[in-house]
Amino acid sequence: MVRKIFLPLCLAIVCFYIFPTYVNAKETKENVYQERMNLYKSYETPFVPWYRLAAVDQYERNIQEVRKDIPKRESIIAIQFSPEFWVGELNPNEEDTSPFSIGYFGGKGLDGNGDGKADRNHDQDILYTMATYLSEFGPSEEDFKTALWEYYKDEKIINQIITIQILYKHFNSIELDKHIFPLPVRGYNYSYKGTWGASRGWGGRRIHEGTDIFAGYGTPVLSTSYGVVEVMGWNQFGGWRVGIRDNHNTYHYYAHLAYFNKDLKVGDIVEPGTILGAVGSSGYGKEGTSGKFPPHLHYGMYKFNGRTEWAFDPYPHLLQWEKQTKKGQK
Known part of the structure; x- marks a missing residue:
C-alpha cells in the first residue's frame, strides 16, 4: 500500500520540478531571440537592414562556440571589436570610452545609447558602431561584401556571413534552429x-x-x-x-x-x-x-x-x- 502511494508521489514531485524547468528554458531562449531581434531592428538603417547586422553577429557567435582562442562574449550580442579598431591603433588607453578621444585617435567606437560613452562591452554601442561601419560602404550586396572584406580579409568568412544573411532575410527570422532526420522516419526501412x-x-x-x-x-x-x-x-x-x-x-x-x-x-x-x-x-x-x-x-x-x-x-x-x-x- 505504501509503495503504491510512494511511486506516484515521487513521479509527481519530479514532474513538478523538471517540467517547469524545461518550459522556463524554452521561454528563456525565445526571450533571448526576441531581445536580440529588437536590438537588430533598433539599429538597422536604410543602408544596413537588420538581417546584415544579425548575420555578422551570428557568425561571431558561431566561432566563439568552437574556438578556444577567442573569448566567448556572455551577452545578447556576440560581436567583439579589437581595442585597435575601437579606440584607435595609437591610442594609449585601450579601455578608452570617450567618443572625443576615440575619434581623435582614429578609432571606430561610437556611443549607441546616448550615455556619453563609447563602450565596446555594451551591446547598443557595439551594434551602432557595426551599423555605422557597414553603412560607410553603401547599401548594395557588393558594398556589404566589400565592408566584410575590409573587416575580415577572408573569402570563406564572407561566404558564411552572406549565407546567414540570405537565410535570415528569406525567413524573416533568426529562429532557424530546427533539425530533422535526413530520411523519412515512417514508411521506409x-x-x-x-x-x-x-x-x-x-x-x-x-x-x-x-x-x-x-x-x-x-x-x-x-x-x-x-x-x-x-x-x-x-x-x-x-x-x-x-x-x-x-x-x-x-x-x-x-x-x-x-x-x-x-x-x-x-x-x-x-x-x-x-x-x-x-x-x-x-x-x-x-x-x-x-x-x-x-x-x-x-x-x-x-x-x-x-x-x-x-x-x-x-x-x-x-x-x-x-x-x-x-x-x-x-
Whole structure:
C-alpha cells in the first residue's frame, strides 16, 4: 500500500520540478531571440537592414562556440571589436570610452545609447558602431561584401556571413534552429550506426568522415536543416552529392545519391524536410559509377571556425534528430 502511494508521489514531485524547468528554458531562449531581434531592428538603417547586422553577429557567435582562442562574449550580442579598431591603433588607453578621444585617435567606437560613452562591452554601442561601419560602404550586396572584406580579409568568412544573411532575410527570422532526420522516419526501412573514423581504402587510405544510413534505392533524402545549397554534382568519392551550408557555420554533406530533386539547384534555400534527392549507391569512380556498395546515404557534417573547416561526428546529432522527428510526427 505504501509503495503504491510512494511511486506516484515521487513521479509527481519530479514532474513538478523538471517540467517547469524545461518550459522556463524554452521561454528563456525565445526571450533571448526576441531581445536580440529588437536590438537588430533598433539599429538597422536604410543602408544596413537588420538581417546584415544579425548575420555578422551570428557568425561571431558561431566561432566563439568552437574556438578556444577567442573569448566567448556572455551577452545578447556576440560581436567583439579589437581595442585597435575601437579606440584607435595609437591610442594609449585601450579601455578608452570617450567618443572625443576615440575619434581623435582614429578609432571606430561610437556611443549607441546616448550615455556619453563609447563602450565596446555594451551591446547598443557595439551594434551602432557595426551599423555605422557597414553603412560607410553603401547599401548594395557588393558594398556589404566589400565592408566584410575590409573587416575580415577572408573569402570563406564572407561566404558564411552572406549565407546567414540570405537565410535570415528569406525567413524573416533568426529562429532557424530546427533539425530533422535526413530520411523519412515512417514508411521506409533504414538502419545506421556510428562509423565515424572507420578506415576507407578506395582512392587511398583515409577515415570515414560521416555516418552511413542504409536504406532502399529511391528513399527520399531530406535536408536536416535550414540552409543554402552550395554544391551539387559529381564527386569521385561521394558520387552524386549535395552540400548545404547553414546559419551555424555547418556544412551538411549528402552523398551517394541515386538522383537529385529536379527542382533543386545551387543557390536555392532549403529548410528541414526539403527533398534533396534519393538514396543510391553512386560513387567510387568516374561520373555515373554506381553499384559498388549497398545503397545508403552518407551524411557528413563540417564546422567552419573562421580559419579551417573540419569534420565532426554526426552520429549523436542523428540519434537526437531521429527521436525529435518521430516525436513530432506522432
